[in-house]
Amino acid sequence: MNEISPETNKSSTVLKVRRPKFLSYFEDMVRINAVLGVAFFAVCLLCIALTFVLVRSALTPRPIYYVPGANNAGFSNPNEIPAGSIASFAASWLLNLMNFSPETIDAVHERAKKFMSPHLLSQSRFIFEKESSEVKRSSISSIYSLTQEPQLKEDGQSLTVVLEGDHGLFMGKTNIKRSSVTYTMILQKAPPTETNPYGLLVKDIQKKEIPKEVHP
Secondary structure, three states, X not given: OOOOOHHHHHHHOOOOOOOXXXXXXXXXXXXXXXXXXXXXXXXXXXXXXXXXXXXXXHHOOOOEEEEEEOOEXXXXXOOOOOHHHHHHHHHHHHHHXXXXXXXXXXXXXXHHHOOEOHHHHHHHHHHHHHHHHHHHHHOEEEEEXXXXXXXXXXXXXEEEEEEEXXXXXXXXXXXXXXXXXXXXXXXXXXXXXXOOOOOEEXXXXXXXXXXXXXXX
16 A cells, blocks of 8 residues: 655645635725826826926017118017117107198097007197197198107116207298207107007107298
């Protein structure tokens, strides 16, 4: 009779213990949830970082490349207006205001109003209405031309532009007045809009006049 060794007998009596399936399923779910939690946290951090970058990029002014002339080019930062543009704005506004006829006086006033500060506009409404009535009633025309380049002085938010020129008034075809007039214009910066892309407003204007002889 064959003898059974102790080792053989021991191996044959070993019981295989199987783990319950729900424990393996639970462990898999815990591991998957942990991975998903880390991934969700990483995605949230990425979204926050991208949002910060986009907001900062949107709020940071960008330099504007401009070509003002064929032989001159450069960079202009937002809210920084070149001195030449300020002087040109003042000259254009004044030349528009001081060159009119009975047919154009109302349009001249409307163009000027778009670039006037609220305070100056409130002071000028009555003056404009009175001037328009007088110009139409007496058939008066005005001609003004610059005799020197505009002179710009910057003082913080206020900009002072001095313009010198010759002024002539006509009643019909008759020259009734000639004078040398110096205008001192005070400008202020304003946010650019569709109506006022220059970002400038006329805050105040002062006049110094020296009469000249009228030649018939």
